[in-house]
Amino acid sequence: MLEITTAHYMVLSASLFMIGVIGVMVRRNIIIIFMSIELMLNAVNINLAAFSYQLEHVVGQVFAVFVIAVAAAEAAVGLGIILAFYRNKETVNIDEMNVMRW
Amino acid sequence: MDLIWLIPLVPGIGAAINGLVGIRLFNKAQSATVACASMGIAAVLSLMAFVDLLGLEAREHVVVLANWIPPIPLATANGIGAFEVPWAFRLDPLSGMMILIVSGIGFLIHVYSVSYMHEEPRGAYARYFCYLNLFCFFMLTLVLGANLLVMFVGWEGVGLCSYLLIGFYYEKKSASDAGKKAFLVNRIGDWGFVLAIFLIFFTFGTVDFKAVANIAAEMPIEIAQFGVLSIICLLLFVGATGKSAQIPLYVWLPDAMEGPTPVSALIHAATMVTAGVYMVARNAVLFSHAPMVMEIVAIVGLLTAFVAATIGLVQYDIKRVLAYSTVSQLGYMFVAMGVGAYTAGAFHLMTHAFFKALLFLGSGSVIHAMNHEQDMRRMGGLRAYMPVTFVTMLIGSLAIAGIPPLAGFFSKDEILFRTFLSNRVFWGLAVLTAAMTSFYMFRLMSMTFFGKYRGPAWQTDNHENETSTDTHGGHGSWHGPRESPRMMTVPLAILAIGAMVAGFVGIPAALGGNNAIEHFLEPSVAVATAVPAAHMSHAGELGLMALSVLISVSAIGLAYRFYVQRPELAERMRNQWARAHRVLLNKYYVDEFYNATAVRGTMLSAKKLWQFDARVVDGAVNLIGWFTVFSGWLSHLFDKYVVDGLVNFVGWSASESSFSVRRIQTGLIQNYALVMLLGVFVFVSVYFIVS
Numbered sequence: 001m002l003e004i005t006t007a008h009y010m011v012l013s014a015s016l017f018m019i020g021v022i023g024v025m026v027r028r029n030i031i032i033i034f035m036s037i038e039l040m041l042n043a044v045n046i047n048l049a050a051f052s053y054q055l056e057h058v059v060g061q062v063f064a065v066f067v068i069a070v071a072a073a074e075a076a077v078g079l080g081i082i083l084a085f086y087r088n089k090e091t092v093n094i095d096e097m098n099v100m101r102w
Numbered sequence: 103m104d105l106i107w108l109i110p111l112v113p114g115i116g117a118a119i120n121g122l123v124g125i126r127l128f129n130k131a132q133s134a135t136v137a138c139a140s141m142g143i144a145a146v147l148s149l150m151a152f153v154d155l156l157g158l159e160a161r162e163h164v165v166v167l168a169n170w171i172p173p174i175p176l177a178t179a180n181g182i183g184a185f186e187v188p189w190a191f192r193l194d195p196l197s198g199m200m201i202l203i204v205s206g207i208g209f210l211i212h213v214y215s216v217s218y219m220h221e222e223p224r225g226a227y228a229r230y231f232c233y234l235n236l237f238c239f240f241m242l243t244l245v246l247g248a249n250l251l252v253m254f255v256g257w258e259g260v261g262l263c264s265y266l267l268i269g270f271y272y273e274k275k276s277a278s279d280a281g282k283k284a285f286l287v288n289r290i291g292d293w294g295f296v297l298a299i300f301l302i303f304f305t306f307g308t309v310d311f312k313a314v315a316n317i318a319a320e321m322p323i324e325i326a327q328f329g330v331l332s333i334i335c336l337l338l339f340v341g342a343t344g345k346s347a348q349i350p351l352y353v354w355l356p357d358a359m360e361g362p363t364p365v366s367a368l369i370h371a372a373t374m375v376t377a378g379v380y381m382v383a384r385n386a387v388l389f390s391h392a393p394m395v396m397e398i399v400a401i402v403g404l405l406t407a408f409v410a411a412t413i414g415l416v417q418y419d420i421k422r423v424l425a426y427s428t429v430s431q432l433g434y435m436f437v438a439m440g441v442g443a444y445t446a447g448a449f450h451l452m453t454h455a456f457f458k459a460l461l462f463l464g465s466g467s468v469i470h471a472m473n474h475e476q477d478m479r480r481m482g483g484l485r486a487y488m489p490v491t492f493v494t495m496l497i498g499s500l501a502i503a504g505i506p507p508l509a510g511f512f513s514k515d516e517i518l519f520r521t522f523l524s525n526r527v528f529w530g531l532a533v534l535t536a537a538m539t540s541f542y543m544f545r546l547m548s549m550t551f552f553g554k555y556r557g558p559a560w561q562t563d564n565h566e567n568e569t570s571t572d573t574h575g576g577h578g579s580w581h582g583p584r585e586s587p588r589m590m591t592v593p594l595a596i597l598a599i600g601a602m603v604a605g606f607v608g609i610p611a612a613l614g615g616n617n618a619i620e621h622f623l624e625p626s627v628a629v630a631t632a633v634p635a636a637h638m639s640h641a642g643e644l645g646l647m648a649l650s651v652l653i654s655v656s657a658i659g660l661a662y663r664f665y666v667q668r669p670e671l672a673e674r675m676r677n678q679w680a681r682a683h684r685v686l687l688n689k690y691y692v693d694e695f696y697n698a699t700a701v702r703g704t705m706l707s708a709k710k711l712w713q714f715d716a717r718v719v720d721g722a723v724n725l726i727g728w729f730t731v732f733s734g735w736l737s738h739l740f741d742k743y744v745v746d747g748l749v750n751f752v753g754w755s756a757s758e759s760s761f762s763v764r765r766i767q768t769g770l771i772q773n774y775a776l777v778m779l780l781g782v783f784v785f786v787s788v789y790f791i792v793s
Contacts, residue, residue: 024775033772098769 116140291344346378363466400440407433
């Protein structure tokens with residue numbers, strides 16, 4: 001039976017992170033982008049948990065819990081912004097969100 | 103006697119009341135009352151002061167009213183002197199006589215004016231009396247002033263009042279022109295007077311008459327050289343020629359007849375024009391020390407007397423004849439001054455004031471009766487219509503002609519006698535002038551009062567019974583010449599009495615008198631000179647008197663024959679001497695000459711100066727202005743293109759150079775995120791490569 005090592009977790013974490021990054025880069029729906037950001041956060045969490053386990057140090061897991069808590073807050077704020085934006089523009093397309101240009 | 107300062111002040115207050123309140127509020131009766139009352143008070147005060155003066159041993163009283171000009175250090179001939187002038191009045195025989203004349207005759211003329219001016223509207227009436235009172239204020243200041251500066255205040259003041267009164271009918275161009283002419287001509291004289299005051303202060307360190315006389319008396323008589331005293335006297339005389347209408351400045355006086363007739367009587371016959379004579383008499387000591395100037399004074403006086411008399415022979419305007427007569431008589435007074443007979447001159451001044459005021463007021467009465475007609479050719483036969491005026495004017499004419507025992511005889515013969523002692527040629531001319539005086543005066547009388555009436559016809563319809571109510575006739579309803587009202591005839595009568603008796607104060611010794619006026623005036627003109635008093639037997643003096651009376655009487659007879667008995671003779675004379683007549687009628691073309699030279703010259707130089715002003719001065723100013731505008735425009739250009747250009751260039755270049763860079767700011771989050779990611783890749787790659 002293949003032993004699951006830290007390296008596996010790293011690969012999983014990196015994969016998830018890259019999926020998140022690509023999602024942020026290429027998708028146009030802001031909700032999807034938002035979900036991709038969550039994905040990246042969770043990839044980081046996996047990383048933290050894996051290293052916590054390997055190093056037998058609890059700080060990583062504590063940090064992961066912090067990240068989850070912050071992510072929850074971020075999701076609330078982010079969804080609020082999206083809702084406010086949708087009310088103004090009636091769209092969730094990121095291409096329309098270009099008011100901060102030159 | 104300490105109240106002599108009230109004498110000028112009371113008419114001054116009268117003038118202030120009439121001028122400040124009267125013109126707006128008073129009716130005619132009120133303004134006339136104020137004016138006449140103030141003059142009456144002044145006359146009474148003058149009389150009281152005069153009586154007091156007679157009781158004084160020193161025959162002199164000085165009242166210092168205020169310290170007018172505090173001591174100012176000024177350079178004089180003897181180092182630094184203090185220019186200090188008190189507002190002081192001096193009463194002495196000369197000024198005592200003058201205040202009696204001015205306030206007495208002034209009062210009569212005020213009363214006369216009440217009636218004469220009654221046709222004027224209310225405001226003009228009050229204005230007239232304001233001016234008249236103001237004039238008396240200044241004239242009394244002039245004669246009472248104890249120093250040259252106080253006198254000068256009065257001197258200028260009467261000049262001002264003269265201007266105001268000559269131009270009283272200022273809607274009339276000729277009247278306002280005459281006023282200006284009088285003022286400007288007088289200015290030339292005043293220039294001399296002011297210079298004389300400067301020089302007197304510079305020489306003597308004081309301007310007080312008495313102090314100057316005391317110092318001057320110590321100085322040598324300038325017989326041979328034309329020294330500082332002579333210059334002072336010459337300048338004073340220039341002032342006197344202006345005020346007293348002597349050649350060459352006499353031209354204003356005949357024109358001054360544009361004023362109301364009582365004004366001519368008061369100012370241009372009795373009082374103001376004598377100011378010059380008075381001033382010379384006041385400074386008798388100075389003049390005595392300048393015999394050369396005395397000679398000039400005598401010659402100018404004589405020429406004036408003669409020339410004015412010749413002009414007077416042919417004038418047709420009744421007032422102009424009297425005006426030239428005044429000029430001529432003033433010439434007489436200056437002859438007296440010039441030959442050193444100061445008291446005789448002052449005596450003639452006094453008697454002349456009576457009979458000339460009388461004649462002017464009489465002519466005013468005639469003009470009034472003739473409905474403002476002044477041309478004697480349109481009068482005649484008025485004797486029957488206005489007996490009082492006729493009798494009084496006859497007395498005045500006889501007085502001026504020098505018929506004994508009227509006032510003019512004594513004063514005129516005194517002058518003639520003194521002139522005879524001094525210079526026979528002068529005497530001859532003076533007698534000739536006296537003959538002409540008699541002639542033109544009786545020409546005037548004949549043309550006005552004798553012969554047939556030549557004036558305009560008047561309506562005699564149903565107004566025959568209105569003589570009592572309408573004696574002088576308005577412009578619209580003239581009912582022929584009538585005697586003037588009481589207010590006018592009473593002053594005439596009083597003056598006629600004056601013209602009859604005024605001479606008795608100066609009966610010469612040759613006629614058994616004691617020449618009281620001469621002894622009375624002596625202290626004022628006391629001259630410490632050694633002029634050899636040429637004497638003559640009483641018989642010779644009587645002979646001269648008889649001669650001059652004879653000449654006068656024959657001139658009167660000639661005038662009567664020419665203008666009453668055989669008017670065609672005068673006509674023939676005039677045709678025979680047409681050219682001379684025309685020259686005289688046009689007053690020797692002196693006005694034209696002055697116009698062509700002095701007036702035109704002044705105008706021309708003023709015009710040239712104006713052109714200089716317009717071209718050069720204005721040109722320079724305009725050039726500077728243009729230059730400023732031009733340089734302003736230049737710096738505007740510099741500002742606009744260089745300074746602004748620089749600033750704009752900085753802004754523009756920043757904006758232009760940032761153009762390509764700003765494309766980065768797409769506003770698309772994904773772009774930014776992509777760049778961030780790439781950056782991370784780059785940094786991580788660099789990290790790995792380096793380590």
